[in-house]
Amino acid sequence: MLKGKPDKSRLPSRHVTEGPARAPHRSYYYAMGLTEGEIAQPFVGVATCWNEAAPCNIALSRQAQAVKLGVKAASGTPREFTTITVTDGIAMGHEGMRSSLASREAIADTVELTMRGHGYDALVGLAGCDKSLPGMMMAMVRLNVPSVFIYGGSILPGKVPAGSDVPEDFATRDLTVQDMFEAVGRHQNGTLSDAALAILERSACPSAGACGGQFTANTMACVSEAIGLALMNSSGAPAPYESRDQYATASGDAVMHLLEQDIRARDVVTRKSLENAARVVACTGGSTNAGLHLPAIAHEAGIDFTLQDVCEIFRDTPYFVDLKPGGQFVAKDLYDAGGIPVVMKELRRAGLIHEDCMTASGRAIGEELDRVDRSPDGRVIHPVDTPITKTGGVVGLTGNLAPEGAIVKVAGMAAEEQSFTGPARVFESEEEAFEAVKSRAYEEGEVLVIRNEGPAGGPGMREMLATTAALSGQGMGKKVALITDGRFSGATRGFCVGHVGPEAAQGGPIALVADGDVITLDAVKGEISVDIAEDEMERRRAAWSGARPTNYASGALWKYAQLVGATYLGAVTHPGAREETHVYMDL
Secondary structure (H helix, E strand, O other), rough: OOOOOOOOHHHHHHHHHHOOHHHHHHHHHHHHOOHHHHHHEEEEEEEEEOOOOOOOOHHHHHHHHHHHHHHHHHOEEEEEOOOOOOOHHOOOOOHHHHHHHHHHHHHHHHHHHHHHHHHHEEEOOOEOOOOOOHHHHHHHHHHHEEEEEEEOOOOOOOOOOOOOOOHHHHHHHOOOOOHHHHHHHHOOOOOOHHHHHHHHHOOOOOOOOOOOOHHHHHHHHHHHHOOOOOOOOOOOOOOOOOOHHHHHHHHHHHHHHHHHHHHHHHHOOHHHHHHHHHHHHHHEEEOOOHHHHHHHHHHHHOOOOOOHHHHHHHHOOOEOOOOOOOEEEOOOHHHHOHHHHHHHHHHHHOOOOOOOEEEEOOOOOHHHHHHHOOOOOOEEEEOOOOEEEEOOOEEEEEOOOOEEEEEEEEEOHHHHHEEEEEEEEEOOOOOHHHHHHHHHOOOOOEEEEEEOOOOOOOOOEEEHHHHHHHHHHHHOOOOOOEOOOOOOOOOOOOOOEEEEEHHHHHHOHHOOOOOOEEEEEOOOOEEEEEEEOOHHHHHHHHHHHOOOOOOOOHHHHHHHHOOOOOOOHHHOOOOOHOOOOOOHHOO
């Protein structure tokens, strides 16, 4: 693509490749087999979260090689590097989950440090699991380099072998890891045998790729397209599909075009593109974690976009894509039905998309949607004017129990299920709650309150999937409600309210709730309140003994707890673009 000797006079890689003083640096590149011509070209970081922790990430190394082919073909020099992931499905239900949200910051930080340290000019980032997607996108926006994101792809749906001795509802459905967590609840309840559980655990996850429903990974993959950082339709193909390599090669080529045109990440990620992304989360019934990650990505661009802003968009966006956990279908089904391009085309038809936003292709989103010739299938993707429900699959709540807001996923819930009033049963940690659920030490009609699980108080803002899935497995998912200053998995079902802020460790009202206090949750009105008089609330606040001590007095989680900010602002750990005094690309 580039003609003649590239002009690197304004690119970061000039600091490591140009002039006599950089002879030592160039000697390192010759040691790795680069030619003089390759050293003279722009350097493109190809960052992956490849590891052997989980199937989400196992295919990323292969896809990175395809990205490098695209960069090379467009006269760039790719430099591959890796960063960490913490995979929630493995970390779930034990102390490991404290590392999950903190890993988002570590991913963004390590990608930033690698790019800065080596003077790379552009970035293609590949990610496969929950926090690695927003972490990679945060790094792109923080660095403000020409950037293209590519998702590693979803897992194929699981199927039990024909004739297996498992309950019929498991035998006839497409399985995801959500079914395994709910199977544990049924096993604990005595309604699923050891043999059936063994069959299910061998069948639920049949391939490489991230969890198959519209859980956090697939939600944020959809965000990557809607926000413009990924090529259209690149997030949909399952991880084992060879077409993923074609999207990867195209992404490597695309980043070189962006570099040539000096289109940077913050040209793509704007207030309007964040709103487009929130629309897609809402209409697909996406994970509540998007209410945490979108504000964090915005923070990297210096844009005010809080949980409340996200929820305002959710409130007036129809829910018309029928995906698990609230619906019937998985990511592969969405891809087969035309994917996010068809979804966004329907949003445009309703006047709900900003068409002038730039994308990774160098074209505006409106231009991209003009190229889409498919229509809703009426099965996975419904027409926007005949939606599943008229409001989004995720709803924001505020009230005297959550002055800074909270969030609940209502996709798949009937209208009469979207309000709940009951007495509180308070637990000081997820472990306490899970033990109570296992032993059935709770009552129908109660609101289970799990506190001290916020970003600082946990530390780490753990997800509560093990507890909620156990409730569902016991048949109690619709008979109790649950609120927490922690998070819920994108796979969570039932009336489960997360992100309650301020968190208990900061003295939020959730710290002052006692057993028996009557709590009202109303997703239609957007209310979360507790029936405590203000003077009684003040008396309890005066008597509050402060944040509960944790076991994390040193190390990464201690550092995270010291730095992390409010949930409604994205639980970020640094001042963001508003305070920066330089832009990396312009150094």
